[in-house]
Amino acid sequence: MSTESGVRLVPEDALPAGALPESTLPESASATLVRFRDGVQARLSGRWVAAHAPAVEAAAGQIAGAAREGGRVQIDLSGLARLDTLGAWVLERTRAEIEAAGRAVDYAGALPEHRILLREVAYRETAPAGARRRAGPLDAVAALGAGVRRLGREVVAWVGFLGETVAACLRVLARPRSFRGAALVNQMEQIAFRGAPIIMLIAFLVGCIVTQQGIIQLQRFGAQSYVVNMIGILTLRELGVLLTAIMVAGRSGSAFTAEIGSMRMREEVDALRVMGLDPIEILIVPRILALMLALPLLAFLADLAALAGGALTSLLYGGMSIDAFLSRLQTAVSYRHAAIGLIKAPFMALIIGVIATSEGFAVEGSAESLGRHVTASVVKSIFMVIVLDGVFAIFFAAIDL
Structure with a gap:
């Protein structure tokens, strides 16, 4: 039949x-x-x-x-x-x-x-979707707790990754000939030299905006000359280094994650291990050192650009000459304010480098994973930079600086 x-x-x-x-x-x-x-x-x-x-x-x-x-x-x-x-x-x-x-x-x-x-293609039975229930107050608390726990795990992972980086730096110090100087110079060029114009431009514009708003508000009390104190202290202590760190996290941090993530997708990191090379020494150490050297330089240039924007705006909106602006700036700020801002820069660079490179190593073999980790790298880096800036502000206030 x-x-x-x-x-x-x-x-x-x-x-x-x-x-x-x-x-x-x-x-x-x-x-x-x-x-x-x-x-x-x-x-x-x-x-x-x-x-x-x-x-x-x-x-x-x-x-x-x-x-x-x-x-x-x-x-x-x-x-x-x-x-x-x-x-x-x-x-x-x-x-x-x-x-x-x-x-x-x-x-x-x-x-x-x-x-x-x-x-x-083994057949697997999919579990039926459960009945959808309304989210209640306890669900929000549970989601918050899960987020805090996830953040705690990520912080522990960052600390472990930082430990591996420090160990790699010690190995490089023990064997100086193994240090990749050319990679360091190349990263310095990408971060500092090519990043300086955009960072200085943004700092200049922000300095102009903050000064203009300060003049408008202080004119009500006849104290527009104190805008020099405001823009000087704000720029040197907080604004310059914070703007620089955020820009570097968005520009160079995302590039680090994308580069290392692409190498992970093409199995180039595994190839380095097969060749007997340490990916931490080859890929991570030069990038983090370049960040720690470049960020203070960029923060200093951002300070100068923001102060230049403040001086120009004071001339146009407040009728204050450049000489008067500089003279009052010398009495309003000191080297202490500039040092406080620049001290933060290497620590912010270290946080950006650790987060960006660790997210790159976490990339799996898909473009979706790469995009997700690049986004996470930028968001987490900016968040941690702001948190670190707040910690430094509390610390310097506690020691009366």
Whole structure:
């Protein structure tokens, strides 16, 4: 008896076990069901591929229907002309359905490539979606707690990564010839030389804006000359280094994450380890050292640019000459204010470098993962830089500086 799906049902004595029909293999997917005392054997033939999807589905349905009559089910793949992902998935789905009905199923005559394909597309039952419930106040508290716990784990991971970096720096100090000076110079060029124009421009504009708003507000009290004190202290202690760190985190930190993440995706980091090289020494140490050297320089240039913007705005809006601005600036600020701002720069650079490079090493083998970690690198770096600036502000206030 034959069916339109290409499935033929023959009695046990029509074909000996393991024998194929004498006719040539058909192009379309087909199966021969042979009944035995303890079950049924499905002998597949033809091309179980996507091009013959209707025949594949029909044949698989007939196999599942024959299995309902009880006994063991064996699927013989020795007569297959071709098997692709769709055919393998349909077979796995049929196997899962038969097993769910309490029948034993096994494959026979499968080539090694067939077994690999069947294993890779193994059918898995998806869990049904639970009933959606409304979020309550406790859910918000639980989400906050989970976020804090996740942040704690990330901080611990950053500290561990920092420890690996410090150990790599000590190894470089013990073997100075292994230090990659060319990589350090290249990173200094990318961070400091190429980043200086945009950072100085932004600092100049921010200095102009802050000074202009300060003059407008202080004019109400006839104290517009005190805008020099405001812009001088604010720029040297906080604004210059904070703007620089945020810009460096967005520009250079994201570049670090993208570069190292791309190397992870192309398995170049694993290749370095196979070659006997330490990726921390090769990739991380030059970048973090370059950041720690470049950020104070950029912060100093940002201070000068912001003060220049303040001087120009004071001239245009407040009628204060450049000489008067500089004279009052000398009495309003001292080296102490500039030192407080510049002291923060290496620590902010270290935080940016550790977060950016650790996020790069966490990238997996997809573009989605790369984009996610680049975004996380920038957000976490800016957040931690602001937190560190607040810690320094509290510390300097406590020691009366």
